[in-house]
Amino acid sequence: MSETILNQAASKGPLTRLVTQLFFRKARVTDHVVLAPALHHITLEGEALKGVSWTAGDKIQIRLGAGLQTRTYTPIAWDPVVGSTSFVAQTLSPGPGSEWVTHAKNGAEVELMGPRSSLALGTSAKQDVWVLGDETAFGLTLALGAGRAVLEVDSPEHWGPLCHAWGLPATLVAKQPDDAHLARMEESIGMSISPQTHFILAGRANTIQHLLKALRARGIRSDRIRSKAYWAPGKTGLD
Numbered sequence: 001m002s003e004t005i006l007n008q009a010a011s012k013g014p015l016t017r018l019v020t021q022l023f024f025r026k027a028r029v030t031d032h033v034v035l036a037p038a039l040h041h042i043t044l045e046g047e048a049l050k051g052v053s054w055t056a057g058d059k060i061q062i063r064l065g066a067g068l069q070t071r072t073y074t075p076i077a078w079d080p081v082v083g084s085t086s087f088v089a090q091t092l093s094p095g096p097g098s099e100w101v102t103h104a105k106n107g108a109e110v111e112l113m114g115p116r117s118s119l120a121l122g123t124s125a126k127q128d129v130w131v132l133g134d135e136t137a138f139g140l141t142l143a144l145g146a147g148r149a150v151l152e153v154d155s156p157e158h159w160g161p162l163c164h165a166w167g168l169p170a171t172l173v174a175k176q177p178d179d180a181h182l183a184r185m186e187e188s189i190g191m192s193i194s195p196q197t198h199f200i201l202a203g204r205a206n207t208i209q210h211l212l213k214a215l216r217a218r219g220i221r222s223d224r225i226r227s228k229a230y231w232a233p234g235k236t237g238l239d
């Protein structure tokens, strides 16, 4: 049965109401800023976000529509006293997540699951962590306060000023349809990485696989690498 049919069925039944009551928190959109084309910063607030324990790198899942369909995002910060959180979302994917993000208006009610653990700094010092990823990993990079990022992006011309404004030291590599740019991402990692450097890989599954091989080929031990595919071509709502 397709995801759409499942969601339509779920939206009519008591199961959705029960799951919602048990697992979802209610909040409202209180700010929505378009940072760059196809990149949005959204702030949520609500009583249900108060007193929540959050660790940088945790994920939230935003409910889309009346069923149980969700899409996943990475909070940049969480204020458990005010009851607020914010995340950065791309709208390059032609799916319901992008649709929701594009039209998220101030005051709109939101239901979300989480925060739940996904990727974390662990015992690594922030400045020793490099994030390798794409637009979807921008929020993760900010949340972790990573020392450096190498990001494959659609429009590097918009990203330079953005990274500067957010104080993020990042190397931006323009995506190419034949993936020729992955060699540039590898080069950007450079040879001067210290033995303390830890790598967090997040974003497109194919890029992660490529860079994992490249890091291992350089002799980087697996306990210095963590990875999570945030999306894969042709797959929806990967989580």
Ligand SMILES: Cc1cc2nc3c(=O)[nH]c(=O)nc-3n(C[C@H](O)[C@H](O)[C@H](O)COP(=O)(O)OP(=O)(O)OC[C@H]3O[C@@H](n4cnc5c(N)ncnc54)[C@H](O)[C@@H]3O)c2cc1C
Residues within 6 Å of the ligand: 059, 071, 072, 073, 074, 075, 087, 088, 089, 090, 091, 092, 093, 094, 095, 096, 097, 098, 099, 118, 135, 136, 137, 139, 140, 228, 229, 230, 231, 232, 233, 234, 235, 236, 237, 238, 239
């Ligand atoms: C743990 C976790 C944390 C995440 N955090 C963030 C975050 O903070 N910010 C953020 O923007 N995203 C984040 N993502 C990725 C986001 O959940 C996906 O990009 C999601 O698929 C978008 O939903 P959609 O409904 O727009 O597209 P979907 O319906 O899921 O997919 C539609 C089509 O778009 C393609 N697609 C999906 N993502 C992209 C993309 N980035 N570029 C091009 N094509 C794409 C899919 O392969 C599919 O073919 C995270 C994912 C995970 C698993």
